[in-house]
Amino acid sequence: MSAPALEELDARLWDLLDCPWSAAPGSGKSGARSSGRRAAVVPSEGSGWDLSPWAALELPDAAARWLELCLQHVLLREVFQEEAAVREGAGGPSDAELVRQAEGGVPGALEVLVARYSGLVIGAAYSVLADAESARDVAQEAFLEAARTLPLLREREKFGHWVYGIARRKAIYVLRKRKKRREAEADFVTDAEQPQAEPGQPLARRERREHVRASLAQLPEIYREILVLKYLDGRSYGEIGRLLGLNQTAVDKRLTRAKALLREALRTWSEE
């Protein structure tokens, strides 16, 4: 296959990544409609993927190439995001300074704090709720509450930890409300279906899922929190240490203990 044909394939594949369908005008539930350059690459909804440019290679090779570019896209984004985070951490004003400015009504100070911690706060809510949309709502409420109660924050340099705690508390509240609603619905359904109800796999599966949730929920707060930070948020030991005010050895010890407790709880259940 000629080099220009391969280059053209690459160009079209990169177009797919540079013009995601969600960014196209009119995109959304109604369909991946597009316009302009992108229209030549991805046809409108219903006609599927346009694989004609892929004909430059055999399908396995074209798919592998597409995946290759996606990996490069992912890695480039990671590299640039990491560098931006380092620059922000190194060059920007401290949290304590920003909190002081926000309390004094300096425009933009609170926005910088929100930008700095939105990922962490959404992650905290998501780790409890496992639902991106609710997590964003909870994060927004957490920042609003933080803004309202900012003067109550004694250790201004711990703004991140503080707002993280607010988000978790709010997320747990939402989760409890959901659980109560589900239980009420389940009671209603069970009552309504009593004559036809049969023991079976769906119930066992639900029970198992509930048990994992319950096992995690029964762990002492300090162990549950560190498991969520490490395995659901994907935080490094350093980040966890900063958030929880622990050194690396203490993080390591607490995490080991938390994993042992969770394993024990799950093992006990599977043996029953």
Add this chain to the structure above:
Amino acid sequence: MEARDSLSAGGGPSDALDLVLRQRAHLMAFLVSMTRDFGMAEELFREVCALVSERAPRGLADNECLRWVREAARRRALATLRARAGAGAAPPERVIAELERAVAAWDERGSEVWKARKAALRECLAALPISLLKLLELRYTRDLSLQRLAEAAGRDVEAVRSELRRARRELESCVARRPATNGEART
């Protein structure tokens, strides 16, 4: 292999989650390749992590566990695409099968492959002309689409597209010259 909704004996969910996080770039690339949307892929990645932490089967070898994860990721991605963008947004089955095969081949080689690639990318970015570096930086730190990138850079869409193409070509040939990633870049 069907994704099982169960916890069987053996390693445990936290080990499976560790494995997924170690291989995260592969899974993210797979999700991006299916959805063509980074935001959606990130959302799905988090959902898959939550699923793994609750339901990952125990007692599986790493490659079997990763196969379970890919299957779960594929099903979630298809369901989300269909719900948000209609059936036409999902790739054809034969394409998905090839994508899964290619990711499985990466997974077999372990996380060193993508880590070496990332390190090489970092070095090669430093060698790029500053104008191309700035354009890529704008593209990836602010996650702008081509149209918005052109608006932010105050330039024509085609010019920006052509510059991006040049930057990526240079990066790719630079990465391919690195000993640790030699021969990995082009399949």
